Amino acid sequence: MYRSHSCGELRASHVNTEVTLSGWVQKSRDKGFVIWVDLRDRYGITQLIFDEERTPKEMMEKAKSLGREFVIQVTGTVIERESKNAKMTTGAIEVLVSKLEILNASVTPPFTIEDKTDGGEDIRMKYRYLDIRRNPVKDSLIFRHKVAMEVRKYLSDQEFIEVETPYLIKSTPEGARDFVVPSRMNEGQFYALPQSPQTFKQLLMVGGMDKYFQIVKCFRDEDLRADRQPEFTQIDCEMAFVEQEDILNVFEGLTRHLLKEVNNVEVEKFPRMLYDDAMRLYGNDKPDIRFGMEFCPLIPKGETFGFSIFDDAELVVGITVKGCANYTRKQIDELVNWVKRPQIGASGLIWIKHEENGNVKSSVNKFFDEDYLRFFANEMKAEKGDLMLVLSGETNKVRTQLSALRMELAERLGLRDPKVFAPLWIIDFPLLELDEETGHYHAMHHPFTSPKPGQLALLDTDPGAVKANAYDLVLNGNEIGGGSIRIHDKKMQATMLRHLGFSEEDAKAQFGFLMDAFEYGAPPHGGLAFGLDRLVAILGGQETIRDFIAFPKNNSGRDVMIDAPAFIDDAQLKELSLKLDMKA
CATH class of the missing domain: 2.40.50.140 (Nucleic acid-binding proteins)
Known part of the structure; x- marks a missing residue:
């Protein structure tokens, strides 16, 4: 013993x-x-x-x-x-x-196995098995286990059945890039690793499983960041004979259950916001609603301002930062330089102070008299002591820039308390998104998403106006889940694929198995997938997912511990019928 x-x-x-x-x-x-x-x-x-x-x-x-x-x-x-x-x-x-x-016995470890270690991130990733011995990483992995167990408990109690779906599947042209796997027994042919089990869970609904879930690995060959890995885990769910309301109710229940059992937090309200309103008020489709600073478009008193920076702009919009009229010139210059960084790309930033003494001052005093400035303050609901920050330019760019500034200010002002949870449903997304470079539309979610009832005919006349029967669940400014009501009719699916640029032959080659299944009595169905890695991190009070994954990749997609990806030898290449000079 x-x-x-x-x-x-x-x-x-x-x-x-x-x-x-x-x-x-x-x-x-x-x-x-x-x-x-x-x-x-x-x-x-x-x-x-x-x-x-x-x-x-x-x-x-x-x-x-x-x-x-x-x-x-x-x-x-x-x-x-x-x-x-x-x-x-x-x-x-x-x-x-x-x-x-x-x-x-042990050689001296390359860093101290303590809560606050002297090891940098690179060395800790190389010796990840040592890093796991430290309490912060160990506790994060145990926390992830607890969340996963509570997910399984809740969904099982709701009569969901966990079903495994294949990892070796067929590559499709939609979504992110696939990771592909050569087949030794089928020369010149490749499997793809699944970006999600999307078509398989729809087939399970055709198969009568009614309620399915799976905690499943997914793979996307895309650029990485703190909350993204080439392999990630989804809580993947699908239900038959449901409408959008049914799905939102079930997964509000799951989120409440997790917050209560894992964080001992009661959350009652799950507000719903139209996609268009989210973009108008917050500049993105996953707003953090734990604090204010909603966008306010500045409406001119006359036809023009007589100020080209505003007059030539497609959108002039600002935010009010409560209690920050006392910002020094140095602090404001920091914000101006911050929005001018290439990552943000703004050409400048206009500020207006509603000072405690009642005076209104701005960086554009020589262009606007006090009446105009007070008009701006009134429009932006600024009170004494508040700071107003304004950007102008092309609508989509300005919204993105101001959204980034809003989040940066929230971080600096300590408004993003990780112990406070504010969920939000975003609904009525556009069905299609226009690629400005190619001029073609592509599916904003995926090609199996159903349009909102009564909007199918708009695909022929105004495709950009069609709304999707889709929804995202946002928590503290992070998308933690998303899904849709699916197309379950072969004719409608063919129409959708045609509008996405698929020829009839291509549609049959790529998705014929699914459309054929629709001919055998496919029920109305829909679902949702949570990103488990991101969900666990947020419930754990963080937004970086790496410490909640046992063996993560770095920002280049490499596993520095086992040195992968790596070259394979010529004998393996030959066996796989790959003739490329992989080492060139």
Whole structure:
């Protein structure tokens, strides 16, 4: 028996009990006549004691040889500590060791295995198995497990059935780039790794499964960032014989359940916002509604302002920052420089202060008299002590720029409290999105999304005006889930694919299996997929997903621990019928 107890469970009630513990040496303190060793496992830390009076000399020498991260087994008696540590759950006791065995020695680790380590991100990713020993990463993985278990519990109680779908599937031209896998037995042909189980879950609805879910790996070959990985995990769900309202109610329930069981937070309101209103008021389709700063378009008093920066603009819009009229010129210049960065791309920023004394000052005083400035303050509902920030230009660009500025200010002002949760449904997305470079439309979600009832005819006359029967669930400014009511009629699906530029032959080659299935009594159906990695991070009070994934990739999509991706040898290439010079 390697252990009778874990390193986190011994208490004062165990005094005089003989125990066996196993774990890693966190640290040791050698005072010559006495040695203390902190022994760590997943459950906690227990202090061990060796002393000259009660410990044989041979064992004392062995204890002196212990280094950090040695794996050891000890047997001993639990005794009361003379100097108790109230910060440790085991701080009332220590173990007087009678037997010590070194199970495995360790070289000195490249960084300290402590909550606040001296290791940089790159070195910790290279030695991820060591990083996992640290409490912040270990606790994040345990937290992820808890969330996943609560998801399974809730959905199972709602009569959802977990079904596994294939990982080796067919590549399709929609969505992000596929990761492809060559087939040895089918020369020149390739599988693709699924970007989602979309078509399979629809086929399960045709198969009568009624309510399906799966916590599933998905793969997208796209650019990475803090909340994106080439392989990620979805809570993938589908339901038959449902309308949008049914789906929103079920997954509001799941979100409430998670917030209550995982965070002990009660959330009652799940407001709904039209996509068009989200763009108009916040400049993006995943607004953080924990704070204000809604966009306010500035309406001219006359036909023009006599100010070209406004008059030549497609949109003039601003936000009011409460209580910040006392910003210094240096602070405002920082904001101006921030929006001018290439990542934001604004040409400048206009500021207006509604000062505590009632005066209204701005960076454009020479262009606008006080009446105009007060008009702006009135339009923007600015009160004494408030700061107004205004951008102008092309509508979509200005909205994106001001949205980024709004979030930056919220971070600086501490308005994004990770312990406060504000969910929001965004509904009525456009069905199609125009690619300005090619002039062609593509599906904003995916080609299986149904248009809103009664809008199908608009595809022929005004495709950009068609709304999708689609919805996203936003939490604290992050999209955590999205879905739609699907097309379940072969004729409608063919029409949709035609408008997306598929020829009849291409549509049949790519999606014929799905449209054929629709001929065998496909029920109305729809679903939603949560991004588990992002959801777990937000519930855990963070927005970076990496620490909630056991073995993540870096920002270049590499696993620096196992050095992947990597070249394969010529024999493998030949076996796969790949003749490319991969090493060129």
